[in-house]
Amino acid sequence: MDGREALPTGIDSLDALLPSGGLHRGTLVEWLAEGEGAGAETLALIAATQATRSGGALVVVDHRQTFYPPAAAALGRNLDEIVLVRPRTAGDALWALEQSLRCPGAAVVLCRLDRLHNRGVRRLQLAAETGGTIGFLMRPAAVRSLPSWADVRLLVTPLPSSTPSGRRLRLEIIRCRKGTGGGAVDVEINHETGSVRPVSPLAPATSAGRSAGA
Amino acid sequence: MVLYDRARRGGFCVVTCTPEAERAGVRPGLPLAEARALLAGIPHARYERHDPQADREALRELAARCQCFSPYVGIEQAEAPESLLLDLDGVAHLFGDEPGLAAQLVKAFKRKGYRVRVAVADTIGAAWAVAHFDPASGLRPVVVPPGESGHALGSLPVKALRLPGTVLDQLHTLGLDQIGQVLALPRAGLPSRFGPVLLERLDQATGRLGETFVPHRPAEPVEAEWPLEHPTADRRVLEGVCRELLGRIVAKLSARREGVLRLWCCLETVKPCEPVNVSVELIEPRACLRDLRELLRLRLDRITLSAEVCRVHLLVTQTAGIPCHQRELFDIGQERQRRRELARLLDRLSSRLGAQAVLRPRICPDHQPEYAVRFRPVVWADKPDQKKRSAQRVCRMALPLSRPVRLQPRPVAVEVMAVIPDGPPVRFTWKGRSYAVERWWGPERIATGWWRIRDVQRDYYRVETEEGRRFWLFREVREEDWFLHGTFE
Numbered sequence: 001m002d003g004r005e006a007l008p009t010g011i012d013s014l015d016a017l018l019p020s021g022g023l024h025r026g027t028l029v030e031w032l033a034e035g036e037g038a039g040a041e042t043l044a045l046i047a048a049t050q051a052t053r054s055g056g057a058l059v060v061v062d063h064r065q066t067f068y069p070p071a072a073a074a075l076g077r078n079l080d081e082i083v084l085v086r087p088r089t090a091g092d093a094l095w096a097l098e099q100s101l102r103c104p105g106a107a108v109v110l111c112r113l114d115r116l117h118n119r120g121v122r123r124l125q126l127a128a129e130t131g132g133t134i135g136f137l138m139r140p141a142a143v144r145s146l147p148s149w150a151d152v153r154l155l156v157t158p159l160p161s162s163t164p165s166g167r168r169l170r171l172e173i174i175r176c177r178k179g180t181g182g183g184a185v186d187v188e189i190n191h192e193t194g195s196v197r198p199v200s201p202l203a204p205a206t207s208a209g210r211s212a213g214a
Numbered sequence: 215m216v217l218y219d220r221a222r223r224g225g226f227c228v229v230t231c232t233p234e235a236e237r238a239g240v241r242p243g244l245p246l247a248e249a250r251a252l253l254a255g256i257p258h259a260r261y262e263r264h265d266p267q268a269d270r271e272a273l274r275e276l277a278a279r280c281q282c283f284s285p286y287v288g289i290e291q292a293e294a295p296e297s298l299l300l301d302l303d304g305v306a307h308l309f310g311d312e313p314g315l316a317a318q319l320v321k322a323f324k325r326k327g328y329r330v331r332v333a334v335a336d337t338i339g340a341a342w343a344v345a346h347f348d349p350a351s352g353l354r355p356v357v358v359p360p361g362e363s364g365h366a367l368g369s370l371p372v373k374a375l376r377l378p379g380t381v382l383d384q385l386h387t388l389g390l391d392q393i394g395q396v397l398a399l400p401r402a403g404l405p406s407r408f409g410p411v412l413l414e415r416l417d418q419a420t421g422r423l424g425e426t427f428v429p430h431r432p433a434e435p436v437e438a439e440w441p442l443e444h445p446t447a448d449r450r451v452l453e454g455v456c457r458e459l460l461g462r463i464v465a466k467l468s469a470r471r472e473g474v475l476r477l478w479c480c481l482e483t484v485k486p487c488e489p490v491n492v493s494v495e496l497i498e499p500r501a502c503l504r505d506l507r508e509l510l511r512l513r514l515d516r517i518t519l520s521a522e523v524c525r526v527h528l529l530v531t532q533t534a535g536i537p538c539h540q541r542e543l544f545d546i547g548q549e550r551q552r553r554r555e556l557a558r559l560l561d562r563l564s565s566r567l568g569a570q571a572v573l574r575p576r577i578c579p580d581h582q583p584e585y586a587v588r589f590r591p592v593v594w595a596d597k598p599d600q601k602k603r604s605a606q607r608v609c610r611m612a613l614p615l616s617r618p619v620r621l622q623p624r625p626v627a628v629e630v631m632a633v634i635p636d637g638p639p640v641r642f643t644w645k646g647r648s649y650a651v652e653r654w655w656g657p658e659r660i661a662t663g664w665w666r667i668r669d670v671q672r673d674y675y676r677v678e679t680e681e682g683r684r685f686w687l688f689r690e691v692r693e694e695d696w697f698l699h700g701t702f703e
Contacts, residue, residue: 033703035647037683041619041703055549057556068621068700069575069587074612083556084573084589085563096563105556138703158682160652167615167702168682194614 007134010050011043013187013198014171018152019179023051026129027151028121032174034141039169040156041110042189044136045075046196048108051134052081056107059100061085063093064112075194094120101127101135112138118147125149144174151177159186166190168199216253218246219264229264266294267535273298276328277430283309283319288427290342297345299338299427316355332356336363338427339419343367343374343393364420368394375415381408393419433470437529438462445484445522449514452481452523456510459528464503467533473499474506476532479514483521490517495569495593497557499534505558512565560592569593581660582670583621583699616676618686618700625688625697638675638687644698649685653678660688674699 006022008015015021023029033040052058058081060067065086073079085100087093093111100109101124109128128135141155153175159168166188173183188199216231226246238256240249246261253259273289277298280287286301302312309315316332323330332355333345340363345351347370358366367374370393372385385408390396396404396416404413417423438459446452456479467473474496481490492513500506564572573589580586630639638654656675663669671691678684684702689695 035683036645037679037685037701037703039682039684039702042615045619055552059559065623066620068583068618070577070583070612071617071619071702073577074617075614079575079577082575083560083592084575085567086571086573087567088571092567096567099559099562103555103559105552105554105559158684160680160682161678164653167678167684189615191613191615 007051007054009047011047011187011196013185013196014043014047014154017171017173017183017185019176023047023134024151025132025134027177028125028128028135028137028149030137030139030143030148030150030153032139032141032144032153032155034157038156038158039167039189040154041138042071042075042167043156043169043171043187043196044110044138045072045077046189046194048110048134048136049075049077052107054107056105056133057081057083059083059085059106059109061087061093061097061100061109061111063087063090097135098124098127101133102131103133104131106131106133108134108136110136110138114140118149121149148175150175161188163188164191166197215260215262216240216246216249217262217264218249235259270295271535274430276323276326279322279326280319283315283322286429288429291427297342299341301427301429302334312357313355316357320355334358335366336360337419337421338425339375339415340367340421342376343370343419347371347374364397367419368392368397372396375412375419377411377415381412384408433533435529435531436463436466436533437527439525439527441525442523445524447519447522452514452526453511455526456514456528457507459526460503460506460510463528463530464501464506467501467530470533471536472533473501473536474530474532475499475534476530477506477510478529478531479510480527480529481519481523482525482527483519484524487521490519490523492517493531494565496561497593498554498561499536500561501536505561509561509565512562516566564591564593582662583617583660615684615702618684619703621686621700622698625699628687628696628698630696638677638689639696642687642696642698644685649677649679649681649683651677652680657689659691661691676702 006018006020006024008022009018031040031044048058058077060082062084063086067084069079069082069084072082083106085096087096094116097109097111097113100106124135124137137150144153144155152173155172155174157170157172159170161168168186168188170184170186186199187196189196216235217229218226219229220226228240228242228244228246228249230242231240231249234256235249235253239252250261273295277287277289280298280300284300284302284305288299288301289295290297290299302315306312306315309318312334316334319332320330331345331351333341333348333351334355335341335344335358340358344356344358344366348356348366350356371391372382372393375393377385385391385396390399393416396412397420401413404416414423418425440455440459442451442455463474476496477494479492479494481492483489492510494506494509494513496509560572569591572592574592576588576590578586578588626644628639629643631641631643633639634651634654636657638651638656641648641650643649654675654677657673658675659671659673661669661671672688673691674686674688676684677687685698686700686702687696687698690697
């Protein structure tokens with residue numbers, strides 16, 4: 001429809017689930033997670049690596065002022081490409097988010113968005129389309145049932161890791177504009193390298209005592 | 215440190231270098247690859263592209279500083295000016311005498327980190343020649359006594375006369391290498407042999423012909439103001455006034471081919487209220503009227519007017535030259551376009567949210583996690599960070615999942631239940647939810663030195679709950695209290 005090629009996210013298992021093999025510029029991607037410490041933003045930061053590699057900045061709109069850049073740096077992000085926007089009020093945050101999405105100079109815009117009526121999300125989607133940016137919206141899992149203007153809606157659920165080699169998460173596509181939703185994959189983020197590998201849910205659990213500690 | 219630029223034959227060659235590099239054998243004109251090979255043993259060698267525009271700006275700034283020594287300061291007329299000319303008529307006695315003035319000049323420049331060669335003489339030509347080519351001027355300022363210019367010039371090479379290359383070649387083939395030899399020749403024959411230039415320069419140097427220079431005048435500040443006949447607090451009127459004033463400012467600046475970097479707007483209100491000051495800071499110099507209007511409007515939207523405004527005054531406090539980009543035939547300037555758009559976005563965000571709200575993170579080599587990162591507003595000019603490389607190295611040593619993506623602004627106390635010996639709590643409660651710890655990594659002892667007023671000693675644990683959620687907890691060693699510092703979102 002828009003003729004823009006799909007950008008691979010760098011997470012092969014996620015690309016395999018997406019119908020076009022990647023994310024399109026000018027669209028919104030919703031990362032849903034329930035509760036705290038679920039791991040969705042870690043995956044989002046890894047997925048943003050590939051998009052910013054072709055030029056453009058990663059703009060993080062952080063209204064609550066909790067974003068911690070050393071974690072992003074440890075995941076391999078280049079801090080020169082990150083711009084942190086810390087508005088004081090939620091209204092300012094929404095304005096900043098829209099302005100950043102509208103700017104072609106930003107490759108990916110990351111923001112935590114708890115509640116927003118659908119009209120607001122539509123505005124953001126139009127802004128992303130104008131600017132050709134990819135918007136990563138981190139949202140609570142409760143919005144799962146609501147209709148959405150985002151191109152892709154992903155649900156990230158933490159899994160108890162049975163190996164100390166990495167962190168396990170389940171990635172599910174709830175909704176995808178072109179193609180069918182419903183694909184899911186279990187991935188593991190390696191503790192040493194930060195790379196994301198798919199794991200079979202039936203992988204045998206090795207005993208913790210024998211493996212080397214992280 | 216080596217500055218390089220494109221050579222005529224293609225490739226890069228050295229333009230100039232520091233004495234350290236010179237000692238290693240690097241000379242102007244050397245191909246860059248050779249220079250790199252010569253300096254391979256020096257680890258901190260830096261190579262930067264030569265920027266003549268920046269040189270000229272710096273020279274203009276120095277000329278402005280020299281105003282305290284002489285009312286007339288000029289920059290030499292040359293393609294790549296390197297010298298400043300000061301007229302010392304009637305000024306020397308204020309500093310004692312001429313050698314005293316020269317010594318103070320050297321000291322003033324040394325304080326700024328510059329090495330200078332100073333020469334004082336009757337004429338511009340003589341002073342230039344002595345400063346550039348007299349070996350003594352490198353050690354201390356040389357003062358040529360009045361009337362003895364000819365004598366001082368005698369032993370200097372002919373290059374010191376500022377002659378074009380063709381004339382120099384001719385003199386060289388004839389074996390005339392020193393000015394003294396040229397002075398000895400009969401004057402009448404010189405113009406026909408070498409052209410009028412040689413005689414002109416000789417006369418200028420000896421004082422027969424007068425030479426003047428154009429004194430450098432610091433640019434007058436660009437400002438515009440508008441007194442309102444009927445004081446008003448109506449936003450639309452003020453916006454219109456600002457539009458008109460910005461138009462005038464942009465017109466003045468575009469003649470100079472400069473853009474606004476910092477703009478200051480003062481709204482004087484009807485007494486007894488204080489005037490309202492607003493400032494707009496930009497990342498890149500901009501002269502586009504539409505952009506400036508929008509940025510000013512965004513700033514003014516944030517202020518509340520308590521009284522009516524009777525005068526609007528706009529002053530440009532900082533400008534910078536706008537480099538002209540030659541459009542390439544196939545416009546591969548997409549990268550540049552993107553960067554420009556990003557700069558526009560950041561200006562807009564800084565204008566409305568404040569400069570402290572749009573930041574670039576910088577890793578600091580500090581153990582305490584709250585201080586391990588410093589934020590710098592994007593509108594503050596970026597200085598090349600030498601420590602950046604070492605700091606990035608510090609963070610790359612950290613494992614990918616070792617630091618939480620989200621850090622609480624302040625560590626939050628959590629209620630714990632039963633602690634594993636030498637480990638984290640078995641259960642803890644946070645935000646009304648209870649978590650059972652299944653796996654944990656640690657402890658990571660983070661302690662700051664006693665010299666810090668509020669020093670900390672913490673044992674950090676990365677815990678994973680039975681659901682798979684991960685948190686960053688720590689125990690304050692001295693008080694034995696447990697806190698949650700971050701979440702691995």
